Amino acid sequence: MTNDVSFAAPSPGPSAPLTSAPLTSPAVPQPEQRRILRTALPGPRSRQLQRRRDAALPNGLGVTLPVFVERAGGGVLVDVDGNHLIDFASGIAVTSVGASAPAVVTRVREQAARFTHTCFLVTEYDGYVEVAERLNALTPGDHPKRTALFSTGAEAVENAVKIARAATGRPGVVVFDHAYHGRSMMTLAMTAKEVPYKSGFGPFPGEVHRAPYACPLRGPGGPGGVAEQALAALRELLERVGADTVAAVVVEPLQGEGGFVVPAPGFLAGVERIAREHGIVLVADEVQAGMGRTGTVFASEHEGIVPDLVCTAKALGGGLPLAAVTGRAELMDAVAPGGLGGTYAGNPVACAAALGVLEMLADGTLLHRARRIERTVREQLEPLAAELPAVAEVRGRGAMMAVEFVRPGSLEPDAELARAVAARCHAEGVLTLVCGTYGNVIRLLPPLVIPEDLLREGLDVLAASIRSAS
Ligand code: PLZ
DSSP states (O other), X not given: OOOSOOOOOOOOOTTSOOOOOOXXXXXXXXXXXXXBOSSSSSOHHHHHHHHHHHHHSOTTOOOSSOOOEEEEXXXXXXXXXXXXXXXXXXXXXXXXXXXTOHHHHHHHHHHHHHOSOOOTTTSOOXXXXXXXXXXXXXXXXXXXXXXXXESSXXXXXXXXXXXXHHHHOOOEEEEETTOOOOSSHHHHHHOOOOTTTTTTSOOOOSOEEEEOOOBTTTBOOSXXXXXXXXXXXXXXXXXXXXXXXEEEEEEOSSOSTTTOOOOOTTHHHHHHHHHHHTTOEEEEEOTTTTTTTTSSSSGGGGGTOOOSEEEEOGGGGTTSOOEEEEEEHHHHTTSOTTSSOOSSTTOHHHHHXXXXXXXXXXXXXXXXXXXXXXXXXXHHHHHHHHHOTTEEEEEEETTEEEEEEBOTTSOOBOHHHHHHHHHHHHHTTEEOEEESTTSOEEEEOOOTTOOHHHHHHHHHHHHHHHHHHO
């Protein structure tokens, strides 16, 4: 029996075209898109909050810049002292569409007012289904697919491993040098860098094997190209552990935390070929590089690989916690009913946010912006690599660019210089992040909606900081 309350009609289904979302709306005013320094950073209000934070929070929680944010949007973060910082971090590749994109905010408001949670395992809602349909259509390959939603990147990677194991009946997982896959126990086992992520937290789950990643700057060396060497090492590893014990190869198509490493050409295609040869599930960890960041929706597209499972998170939820595993229907369906889930997995407010993000990605404007950002970054920073021996490389794709620092005349990483450059940028109101196994890489992750003049201004500050620090 129905009563007379009105209810939302189900969404029109996967074939409905997505229209492009407006970038601005009077209902969601954006902060002024300008760098403004009213105080030294951090300002007095941030310092006061930091004292409370230090007394209330454990040491294990790090911070890049101890500034407290009051509002954010476009390419700007406004702190509690009224400073406007240029955002080259996007909350680590999350707010690609901006931190208060109207398409996200209006959907979140509307959804939160209707209901915030049911648990999708208890009663269902159409936003989850629609996000799944969109991801099934967007991910590489036109085979039948399924999507399961989660909350964090680590959870997506963990579940990809569970699905690959269930589908193959094999235990092993192959990962790569410099890889980052998360902070849960299994994903820590898969993450390469010991300090600060892993030290003191072991033992970790077993059956995780590590192969070299094809890093153009640092090898592996030896006869043949970098990709060929890395692939030979992968074959050798599979021979050693027994390829028929390996469920999955998990690879970042462009490494994030490990140093924004674009793999040598041919590497990803080679990994795909080797996985296929041995019936190993190819998992692309697109958590950081996916959802438009590199100028294509997925970084896997740059080499035309078709992963069996794709992990997404970060930018997918537009700032709300949402993650996904999307993959071949026959693999995804290998897990028995009840084997996947989580209380918050695919939360309806996060799904509403994701539909806003997907709407914004649909017309290609943001992908175009990402490619434009790469051109601007290269134009402004590549001359530094030619001029300064401490700048080993300017690299990356789209709006995922980085500068690597070394001791002049060598490949010895210079983490101190990277830290000094970041500190100068921070003092000037430009939020940059350091990354890399050796901590010697400055990475740039601006929101894709950052205005061009603000991007250029931030890059000017970065270039001046590099010149003066090196
Ligand atoms: N896979 C490729 O980059 C998260 C880590 C921040 P979660 N990277 C940012 C930090 O220091 O904790 C990441 C990633 C790749 C997986 C993850 C994990 O995603 O949402 O942080 O769990």
